Amino acid sequence: MKKPITILAVLSIFLNIGLIYFFVFKGNIAKINDSRTELIMSPSNTSFVLDEMRGFLESVQQINEGVLTNNAQLVIDAGKKSGGSVIAHAPKGLIKTLPIGFKKLGFATHDIFDEIRLKAMEDFNPKNTQIQLNKLLNNCTACHKTYKIKRSIE
Numbered sequence: 001m002k003k004p005i006t007i008l009a010v011l012s013i014f015l016n017i018g019l020i021y022f023f024v025f026k027g028n029i030a031k032i033n034d035s036r037t038e039l040i041m042s043p044s045n046t047s048f049v050l051d052e053m054r055g056f057l058e059s060v061q062q063i064n065e066g067v068l069t070n071n072a073q074l075v076i077d078a079g080k081k082s083g084g085s086v087i088a089h090a091p092k093g094l095i096k097t098l099p100i101g102f103k104k105l106g107f108a109t110h111d112i113f114d115e116i117r118l119k120a121m122e123d124f125n126p127k128n129t130q131i132q133l134n135k136l137l138n139n140c141t142a143c144h145k146t147y148k149i150k151r152s153i154e
Contacts, residue, residue, distance in 0.1 A: 059079070079117025105143045
């Protein structure tokens, strides 16, 4: 009686490891000729991610304008628009289709927008904001250098 339970327990462990790898770490990816990893997403998930990246770019422009005009409120508003609170609006199922590296870059990017906002709220210094903005842009560059989105058919 103990042998079947042991076999089932071992099979369950391997199945769970496989599921964790597939849904948490791997995501839907393919290798492409230009050395980036291609992310395979549904059209609705693709639209969401691309809209979010356009929003990031708009926020970066607004932060830059806040630095140039010494306007903390522009920086605060941009940080809020692209910070971590927007993660809750992600479509159901999107996160599980993304590889862990993309998730880390995405979450870190939202966190940096939050850091920029909070620092501008407590003690706005255009030079410090510019340093934070450079950190943010390094994240954006790393992501675009590593990944490419491919739309799949739903």
